[in-house]
Amino acid sequence: MTQDTDIRTVESLRRAKTDFHNNLCLACKDDDPMMLQKLRSENVFVLSEFLFLLRAFDLTTHPDRLEAYILAHNAQLSDLIKTPEKRRLMGLEVPRLERGVFSALQIQKAKANLLSATPGLDQADVQRLTIMLFSPETGRRVIETLEAAGFIDRVMTPYQSKIVQSRGQAEDFFGRYLAQIRAEVPNPLSPKETL
Helix, strand or coil, rough: CCHHHHHHHHHHHHHHHHEEEEEEEEECCCCCCCHHHHHHHHHHHHHHHHHHHHHHHCCCCHHHHHHHHHHHHHHHHHHHHHHHHHHHHHHHHHHHHHHCCHHHHHHHHHHHCCCCCCCEEEEEHHHHHCCCCCHHHHHHHHHHHEEEEEEEEEECCCCCCCEEECCCCCHHHHHHHHHHHHHHHCCCHHHHHHH
């Protein structure tokens, strides 16, 4: 029974991920084939998961929650910087990790951005928070792809920074992805499976 459940899980993961990317492509405001190809990238999937988690933890509406999240992020990076074995296992280098650490001033700015007239996360803050997922340059390109596709807005501030505001669709599609997997894969401990 376990092997059957494993196979069904793999099939469900693949089907749900294909559906996730299909939903993005169908909702995209630009039907250029190159744009649709970009929306099918793994990095778009990863950033959509990040946006989903930001919303799930309600981090973009509560400055104190965002601060706690950033402090935990900094602690995780600090631990990795001090622990070569963990870094090697993750394939991360110290200079890249150091680019992801928030200073005290950057934390206060991130909190202030949530209370501004155009609330959201500074693009540089998103790049810092996703430093373990991809390089800042890759992060910038994925953000630009989601903006061009109509899923996020980037608002230029008077200080020449860019505030990232999600329209919520990528998070919704990621939520559907999770719900589809839960619905399709039986719980191996449920009474039906033990009969």
